Amino acid sequence: MSDVPAPAAPLGAERRSLEPLGFEIPSTVPTHWYNLNADLPEPVPPHLHPGTREPLGPEDLAPLFPMALIAQEVATERYIEIPQTVREIYSLWRPAPLIRAHRLERVLGTPARIYYKYEGQSPAGSHKPNTAIAQAYYNALEGTTKLTTETGAGQWGASLSLAGALLGLTVEVWQVRSSYDAKPYRRFQMEAYGGVCHSSPSDLTDSGRAILAATPDTTGSLGMAISEAVEAAAKDPQAHYSLGSVLNHVMLHQTVIGQEALVQLAEAGDPVPDIVFGCAGGGSNLAGLTFPFLGRNLREGTTTGLVACEPAACPSLTQGTYRYDHGDVAGLTPLLKMHTLGADFVPPAIHAGGLRYHGMSPMVSHAVNLGLMEAVAVEQDEAFRAGVTFARAEGIIPAPESTHAVSAAIAHARAATTDEVILIGLSGNGVLDLPSYADYV
Numbered sequence: 382m383s384d385v386p387a388p389a390a391p392l393g394a395e396r397r398s399l400e401p402l403g404f405e406i407p408s409t410v411p412t413h414w415y416n417l418n419a420d421l422p423e424p425v426p427p428h429l430h431p432g433t434r435e436p437l438g439p440e441d442l443a444p445l446f447p448m449a450l451i452a453q454e455v456a457t458e459r460y461i462e463i464p465q466t467v468r469e470i471y472s473l474w475r476p477a478p479l480i481r482a483h484r485l486e487r488v489l490g491t492p493a494r495i496y497y498k499y500e501g502q503s504p505a506g507s508h509k510p511n512t513a514i515a516q517a518y519y520n521a522l523e524g525t526t527k528l529t530t531e532t533g534a535g536q537w538g539a540s541l542s543l544a545g546a547l548l549g550l551t552v553e554v555w556q557v558r559s560s561y562d563a564k565p566y567r568r569f570q571m572e573a574y575g576g577v578c579h580s581s582p583s584d585l586t587d588s589g590r591a592i593l594a595a596t597p598d599t600t601g602s603l604g605m606a607i608s609e610a611v612e613a614a615a616k617d618p619q620a621h622y623s624l625g626s627v628l629n630h631v632m633l634h635q636t637v638i639g640q641e642a643l644v645q646l647a648e649a650g651d652p653v654p655d656i657v658f659g660c661a662g663g664g665s666n667l668a669g670l671t672f673p674f675l676g677r678n679l680r681e682g683t684t685t686g687l688v689a690c691e692p693a694a695c696p697s698l699t700q701g702t703y704r705y706d707h708g709d710v711a712g713l714t715p716l717l718k719m720h721t722l723g724a725d726f727v728p729p730a731i732h733a734g735g736l737r738y739h740g741m742s743p744m745v746s747h748a749v750n751l752g753l754m755e756a757v758a759v760e761q762d763e764a765f766r767a768g769v770t771f772a773r774a775e776g777i778i779p780a781p782e783s784t785h786a787v788s789a790a791i792a793h794a795r796a797a798t799t800d801e802v803i804l805i806g807l808s809g810n811g812v813l814d815l816p817s818y819a820d821y822v
């Protein structure tokens with residue numbers, strides 16, 4: 382007989398206190414999220430009701446989201462205070478390091494000064510907990526006991542499961558089939574945190590069953606998994622839905638990344654980078670890193686260039702159209718004005734599962750449309766080659782998603798003729814994605 386104690390009660394059965402613990406937090410952990418809406422020259426087009434095509438009201442979103450997040454979705458004030466309980470949890474891994482890539486510079490033989498902002502040391506391995514914690518907190522505060530969500534590669538599902546464990550919520554995840562089959566470790570991670578993970582499309586929802594009937598061999602997509610998670614939340618009065626990217630409040634929460642980077646670059650003596658590269662799936666790590674720089678461009682006239690790096694296999698910004706579209710396949714979500722390949726677009730099963738999304742954040746789409754941000758598409762082979770170059774120079778193995786930013790930044794640095802300053806968003810580590818690297822090592 383073992384006298385090892387039983388694990389903590391699973392699935393949020395025991396609710397955790399939402400009160401701050403009261404310990405001292407480093408002053409370098411941001412106290413506020415930054416809202417780009419305060420500085421944009423034109424407002425982001427509103428989300429529309431899928432039936433009436435009228436701008437959404439709070440009551441339309443109330444079945445899915447807590448009021449605090451609905452308010453943040455349309456907020457216009459420049460700074461929104463981060464609740465102390467959320468800051469305390471952030472302090473487990475924040476401030477995230479900003480690292481000068483000296484060895485990469487030498488390998489590339491570039492005169493450029495390259496920095497990367499590393500989000501991969503969060504407990505889940507990516508930037509996703511920055512919003513997972515905030516979303517779980519506001520849901521728990523308003524009495525919700527369960528969250529449903531979708532996930533691609535599993536980074537988001539793992540992050541929300543982590544948040545559920547820390548804040549006492551049950552978490553149920555629909556994971557895109559191609560990733561569910563290819564990346565079981567993230568599912569184990571979700572389960573270790575007490576989350577439950579299903580392969581999507583599943584036979585647990587009407588939308589999943591309809592998709593399976595029409596295309597039984599589909600690899601799945603984020604659009605399909607979103608339909609399933611939204612439907613499950615809408616049918617369960619105890620549950621709310623949580624989205625890991627795309628929506629305005631998600632972009633807001635991720636701005637802790639760029640706000641820290643502004644301070645850290647100033648401390649490093651390079652306060653105004655010439656160019657910033659971030660990978661873009663639904664846009665959240667990119668927005669989180671770049672929006673504070675974009676806000677400064679708009680307010681103070683700095684000219685930091687901002688580049689969204691998307692996969693050539695799912696090129697919503699570079700090949701999609703800018704129009705109203707659904708965020709999911711079944712048409713359950715509001716209509717969002719965004720760069721889209723069409724809600725029924727099923728991207729090839731590339732390794733960067735987190736970039737397989739047909740649409741793009743309305744805020745990022747708007748910034749690109751206004752010419753405030755550029756976009757490039759990166760082939761998978763180029764991205765992994767860059768990931769390997771980066772790993773062998775800097776030690777960190779980037780997440781497959783992050784390699785897209787690394788690739789575009791390396792190409793830029795190779796062509797550089799001056800000591801310009803380049804900043805890369807390294808959104809996650811790839812230690813649970815190592816099989817994807819097999820063909821490139």
Ligand SMILES: Cc1ncc(COP(=O)(O)O)c(C=O)c1O
Pocket residue numbers: 507508533534535536537625626627660661662663664665666667734735736780782783808809810
């Ligand atoms: C490490 C990592 N980077 C980037 C992304 C893409 O999402 P987003 O564009 O919202 O940052 C994901 C999505 O799962 C991810 O896991």
